[in-house]
Amino acid sequence: MSARDSILARLRATSIAETLPLPDVKTWFDAHRRNEDTDQRVTRLRAALQAVKTEVHDVSATDWIEALLRIAASKGLRNLLIGTGTAHGAALQARQPEHLKLLPYADAIDSWRDVLFDDIDASLTLARSAIAEIGSLILWPNASEPRLMSLVPSVHFVLLDVATIHSDFHSAITTEGWKDGLPTNALLICGPSKTADIQQTLAYGAHGPRELVVLLRHAEGAAA
Amino acid sequence: MSQVIKIHPMEDFKERSRGVLNDPGQRKNFRGAMDFLMAKRRAQFPDPEELQGLRDLGSAIRRYSLAHLPRLLEQLEAKLTANGVRVHWAQTPDEANAIALGIAQRVKAKRIIKGKSMVSEEVGFNHAMEAAGIEAFESDMGEYIVQLAGETPSHIIMPAIHKTKQEIAKLFADEIAGVAYTEDVDALIRIGRKVLRHKFADADIGLSGVNFCVAETGTLCLVENEGNGRMCTTVPRVHIAITGIEKVVEKLEHVPPLYSLLSRSATGQAVTTYFNLISGPRQPGEKDGPEEVHLILLDNGRTQAYADEELRETLKCIRCGACMNHCPVYARIGGHAYGTTYPGPIGAIISPHMLGLDATYPLAFASTLCGACVEVCPVKIPITDILVRLRNEAQARPDSMEATLRGSGAARTTAGTAVWSVWAQVYSRLGLYKLASWFMSRGRALSPTEQGAWTRSRTPLIPAPKRLRDLLKDRKP
Numbered sequence: 001m002s003a004r005d006s007i008l009a010r011l012r013a014t015s016i017a018e019t020l021p022l023p024d025v026k027t028w029f030d031a032h033r034r035n036e037d038t039d040q041r042v043t044r045l046r047a048a049l050q051a052v053k054t055e056v057h058d059v060s061a062t063d064w065i066e067a068l069l070r071i072a073a074s075k076g077l078r079n080l081l082i083g084t085g086t087a088h089g090a091a092l093q094a095r096q097p098e099h100l101k102l103l104p105y106a107d108a109i110d111s112w113r114d115v116l117f118d119d120i121d122a123s124l125t126l127a128r129s130a131i132a133e134i135g136s137l138i139l140w141p142n143a144s145e146p147r148l149m150s151l152v153p154s155v156h157f158v159l160l161d162v163a164t165i166h167s168d169f170h171s172a173i174t175t176e177g178w179k180d181g182l183p184t185n186a187l188l189i190c191g192p193s194k195t196a197d198i199q200q201t202l203a204y205g206a207h208g209p210r211e212l213v214v215l216l217r218h219a220e221g222a223a224a
Numbered sequence: 225m226s227q228v229i230k231i232h233p234m235e236d237f238k239e240r241s242r243g244v245l246n247d248p249g250q251r252k253n254f255r256g257a258m259d260f261l262m263a264k265r266r267a268q269f270p271d272p273e274e275l276q277g278l279r280d281l282g283s284a285i286r287r288y289s290l291a292h293l294p295r296l297l298e299q300l301e302a303k304l305t306a307n308g309v310r311v312h313w314a315q316t317p318d319e320a321n322a323i324a325l326g327i328a329q330r331v332k333a334k335r336i337i338k339g340k341s342m343v344s345e346e347v348g349f350n351h352a353m354e355a356a357g358i359e360a361f362e363s364d365m366g367e368y369i370v371q372l373a374g375e376t377p378s379h380i381i382m383p384a385i386h387k388t389k390q391e392i393a394k395l396f397a398d399e400i401a402g403v404a405y406t407e408d409v410d411a412l413i414r415i416g417r418k419v420l421r422h423k424f425a426d427a428d429i430g431l432s433g434v435n436f437c438v439a440e441t442g443t444l445c446l447v448e449n450e451g452n453g454r455m456c457t458t459v460p461r462v463h464i465a466i467t468g469i470e471k472v473v474e475k476l477e478h479v480p481p482l483y484s485l486l487s488r489s490a491t492g493q494a495v496t497t498y499f500n501l502i503s504g505p506r507q508p509g510e511k512d513g514p515e516e517v518h519l520i521l522l523d524n525g526r527t528q529a530y531a532d533e534e535l536r537e538t539l540k541c542i543r544c545g546a547c548m549n550h551c552p553v554y555a556r557i558g559g560h561a562y563g564t565t566y567p568g569p570i571g572a573i574i575s576p577h578m579l580g581l582d583a584t585y586p587l588a589f590a591s592t593l594c595g596a597c598v599e600v601c602p603v604k605i606p607i608t609d610i611l612v613r614l615r616n617e618a619q620a621r622p623d624s625m626e627a628t629l630r631g632s633g634a635a636r637t638t639a640g641t642a643v644w645s646v647w648a649q650v651y652s653r654l655g656l657y658k659l660a661s662w663f664m665s666r667g668r669a670l671s672p673t674e675q676g677a678w679t680r681s682r683t684p685l686i687p688a689p690k691r692l693r694d695l696l697k698d699r700k701p
């Protein structure tokens with residue numbers, strides 16, 4: 001008998017008498033969900049992100065590029081990795097910034113891994129959405145904005161549209177219908193990479209980005 | 225190769241414990257770390273009602289998942305396979321290592337970079353790979369420190385909790401070429417980051433553990449702060465995940481409550497930096513991610529725990545480590561004294577299934593049964609009840625109905641059995657009890673002043689001059 005069949009046979013040999021109902025997770029979250037509007041969610045998300053050393057900047061649909069360039073200049077960044085075929089990437093390229101070299105993630109990683117690890121200062125990705133309760137950004141890497149963009153460069157910019165902020169993790173999963181189509185790698189991110197493995201002392205930039213910069217993009221006309 | 229460290233016999237455990245108890249530095253490290261973790265957890269649960277509700281929900285999800293385990297494992301396998309993930313099953317550590325080795329040899333791997341995985345510790349993964357000429361390199365900062373020091377983790381969440389920054393500073397200066405002694409934690413982390421960055425880029429295989437497997441979507445969830453888990457599961461060409469068969473849940477919506485309980489109980493964080501959901505290898509058109517993803521599902525004694533209703537509760541564990549952080553025994557003797565991969569209360573109840581009760585029964589006795597672990601366990605495992613059960617199993621007659629585990633009866637001795645049977649006789653017969661207690665109180669002067677371990681730190685036990693019944697009789701008008 002294969003290992004698989006032996007293990008399953010041993011498990012099946014135990015008849016479990018109780019018929020447990022499917023745990024009602026929805027009811028629990030419904031009962032504990034805060035009834036908040038977008039502004040309140042933004043406030044909560046911002047506080048949670050800032051508590052873990054994340055920079056949060058309010059931007060609008062028209063000024064986000066200038067804001068990003070200003071921040072990049074203040075950090076002395078030489079280059080920025082951007083996705084391919086995205087509206088925000090195209091908008092940034094159209095602006096043709098003078099002091100920030102834009103590098104599209106155009107080829108499979110296998111041919112330029114060393115460049116990514118050694119020569120790229122920062123990256124920009126668009127968050128799919130976010131979760132106010134736990135201050136997490138949801139990223140949905142794909143062919144346009146691959147997984148390593150949010151991991152390898154030392155500074156990671158995330159553009160987030162405030163209208164996409166969910167109240168809690170459960171509502172993010174259910175309203176967005178995750179069970180019917182997850183990407184190969186979905187992600188929740190809260191803050192820059194960190195560790196407390198040396199004598200419980202918190203240190204940032206363990207392996208992933210040392211700095212996380214969130215551009216909270218408000219709809220035009222909304223109070224930023 | 226089975227688990228690297230074993231405790232055989234009881235004396236090993238006692239000796240190890242004594243070593244730590246006599247080391248003020250170690251005791252201070254553990255005390256400080258446990259106080260820190262307890263305070264952080266407490267701050268995360270300000271509302272006792274919410275905590276109880278969430279624990280009930282977490283426990284219900286884990287119980288439901290275990291009640292349907294065979295079906296969920298098959299569903300998980302089918303979903304993962306449809307997603308392009310290859311699923312392997314291993315009954316023993318040797319089988320698990322052989323599967324990983326088979327993959328490594330097929331892809332001609334020379335280097336494996338590892339994320340944090342207690343199951344890989346459980347199977348002695350690094351040793352098995354090294355024996356086959358493959359380098360297995362730890363990338364979690366704590367694990368990296370421990371590996372550099374030639375040690376094993378002393379805690380399931382914070383592997384290097386037993387080390388001070390001065391010890392780590394010395395270790396780095398001694399072991400890493402070109403590194404000067406520094407106690408600056410940021411600088412130490414930068415050094416670790418630099419060493420490990422290139423290891424990620426150079427590795428052929430990334431190995432990770434799994435926190436939750438989701439059957440309905442075929443998804444492997446990974447909870448972490450450092451980003452090394454993401455590196456290991458994204459940068460190398462091949463990703464191998466290894467996990468116990470009990471980690472599966474049915475629905476994706478079952479994950480958020482468990483994730484919340486895990487991060488808040490483990491490190492006192494509302495949420496970790498990264499929550500990674502992996503549902504498949506790199507797809508056509510994608511520019512990164514591993515080309516192959518494998519999942520090794522390990523039994524290693526878990527089916528033994530599963531077969532018994534009471535012991536099955538052990539498998540609800542989400543490996544948060546809160547039970548050890550709150551355990552007065554763990555806080556004093558630290559993780560290495562246990563000599564098993566999983567230390568503390570969870571180690572005492574899970575290790576007998578992995579290594580046999582004969583090799584691990586002392587752990588069940590290393591408890592005050594104070595119940596602190598039960599109070600904090602986010603999924604409500606009745607740890608103390610299980611400890612008592614294991615104590616009984618350890619002393620059961622090997623061929624009796626009470627002996628249900630591998631290694632049952634290992635703590636049974638002829639002298640001990642005789643003493644307890646006399647005790648039982650005396651206690652269950654009133655006349656005999658009266659007579660025995662009369663003799664004991666009258667003969668109290670004969671009580672030995674040396675009473676083994678008891679008198680090492682306590683005054684001797686001497687029967688009272690008068691029995692309770694005599695005192696009551698005296699008070700009668």
Ligand code: SF4
Pocket residue numbers: 540541542543544545546547548569570597600601602603604605
């Ligand atoms: S037994 Fe409970 S407290 Fe201990 S590690 Fe497991 S889940 Fe956490």
